[in-house]
Amino acid sequence: MTKTISNISNSMEALENEWSKDSKMDLTDYVKTVSDIPLLHHKYNRYYYIERKEQRRIEVALDKLKIEAERFYAGNNTKEDQERGWKLPPWGASEKGNRRNLLKAEIEKLVNTNTDVVELTLQLADQIDKVEFLESILKELGRRGFGLHDIMEYWKLHGIQ
Numbered sequence: 001m002t003k004t005i006s007n008i009s010n011s012m013e014a015l016e017n018e019w020s021k022d023s024k025m026d027l028t029d030y031v032k033t034v035s036d037i038p039l040l041h042h043k044y045n046r047y048y049y050i051e052r053k054e055q056r057r058i059e060v061a062l063d064k065l066k067i068e069a070e071r072f073y074a075g076n077n078t079k080e081d082q083e084r085g086w087k088l089p090p091w092g093a094s095e096k097g098n099r100r101n102l103l104k105a106e107i108e109k110l111v112n113t114n115t116d117v118v119e120l121t122l123q124l125a126d127q128i129d130k131v132e133f134l135e136s137i138l139k140e141l142g143r144r145g146f147g148l149h150d151i152m153e154y155w156k157l158h159g160i161q
Contacts, residue, residue, distance in 0.1 A: 010047065010050075010051070010130070012126065012129060012130050012133065015047065015130060015133060015134070016133070019044075019133075019137055022040055022043075022044075023137075023140070025144075027151065030152065034145065037141060037144055037145055040141055041138065041141045041142075044134055044137045044138055044141065045138060047134055048131065048134040048135065048138060051127065051130045051131050051134055052131050054127055055124070055127045055128060055130075055131050058120065058123055058124045058127055059124060061120060062117070062120045062121060062124055065116060065117055065120055066111055066117060068081075069086070069110070069111040069114045069116070069117055070107055070108075070111050072086055073088070073102055073106075073107045073110045073111060074102070074107060075101070084116065086114070086116075089110065
């Protein structure tokens with residue numbers, strides 16, 4: 001089992017809940033709505049950098065784990081590998097019980113299906129989803145001023161206060 005990367009970041013559900021509150025615009029107080037844009041941009045930009053940094057950390061940990069798994073399946077086993085519970089497949093040994101050299105394609109397949117590698121790969125996928133979600137929020141905030149301007153122009157055109 002791999003060590004879980006320390007999670008200083010937000011959960012996706014927490015980010016979605018927070019954005020669902022922050023994304024509402026109070027059109028009755030136009031000035032406050034417009035002045036909130038930079039504050040929201042700063043808030044979500046900070047979240048973005050925290051989550052992006054966590055994504056990089058997971059990517060590095062995954063690369064390192066894959067190298068360790070390749071080394072293990074290539075025959076360089078260590079005590080740490082045994083503590084992880086990694087085992088060679090039954091077809092990794094000869095009939096006499098000796099270890100047989102695995103082909104590069106076999107090693108690659110074993111590395112990609114190693115439970116620790118799969119677990120960290122899924123964690124990385126979740127982290128990428130969070131980063132992409134925050135990128136979309138930042139883009140929305142960048143466009144928000146134009147939308148508010150259009151609303152103001154509509155109000156002027158139709159004589160709405």
